[in-house]
Amino acid sequence: MATVPVTVTVNGTERTTEVEPRTLLVYFLRDQLGLTGTHIGCQTGQCGACTVQLDGEAVKSCMVLTVQAEGHAVTTIEGLAPAGTLHPVQAAFWEEHGLQCGYCTPGMVLTAEALLRDDPDPDDHTIRHAIEGNLCRCTGYQSVVQSVRVAATRMAEGAQPEPLLRRS
Ligand code: FES
Numbered sequence: 001m002a003t004v005p006v007t008v009t010v011n012g013t014e015r016t017t018e019v020e021p022r023t024l025l026v027y028f029l030r031d032q033l034g035l036t037g038t039h040i041g042c043q044t045g046q047c048g049a050c051t052v053q054l055d056g057e058a059v060k061s062c063m064v065l066t067v068q069a070e071g072h073a074v075t076t077i078e079g080l081a082p083a084g085t086l087h088p089v090q091a092a093f094w095e096e097h098g099l100q101c102g103y104c105t106p107g108m109v110l111t112a113e114a115l116l117r118d119d120p121d122p123d124d125h126t127i128r129h130a131i132e133g134n135l136c137r138c139t140g141y142q143s144v145v146q147s148v149r150v151a152a153t154r155m156a157e158g159a160q161p162e163p164l165l166r167r168s
């Protein structure tokens with residue numbers, strides 16, 4: 001199939017490549033850029049495993065054509081914090097056991113981070129509403145909500161990305 005050129009800024013770096021017009025953003029990220037932190041689940045927009053941020057908004061990358069991201073900025077879980085560090089949302093998920101198998105986690109974290117930029121002090125109902133498009137078969141969600149709550153508190157206190165090694 002014929003390809004078309006596309007330029008997308010991914011995690012702060014402008015990437016220009018050729019894609020088939022039908023190429024979904026999730027496959028561009030995973031297969032062409034090697035950013036496998038963006039997971040594939042249902043491929044029908046239901047599970048949220050493929051969530052990334054498009055111009056700062058959480059979107060399901062299995063529902064976006066790569067050509068639709070032309071000229072826009074995509075953030076994946078790899079780009080949320082500098083390499084070797086944990087974003088405060090990631091740190092809160094670690095501390096509050098907001099994950100078990102981790103399959104949903106990149107999408108959960110990116111959804112939560114987008115929420116906290118819009119609403120730095122969400123109540124539980126707001127958090128649950130924000131993550132309702134991100135399915136988790138492990139945690140029962142309570143620890144996820146707690147993680148987002150703790151992240152909000154830490155970020156209000158000025159928390160910054162912290163070195164991962166400090167936790168290992
Ligand atoms: S893989 Fe995209 S929503 Fe499930």
Ligand code: FES
Pocket residue numbers: 098099100101102103104105135136137138139
């Ligand atoms: S931690 Fe396993 S699906 Fe959410």
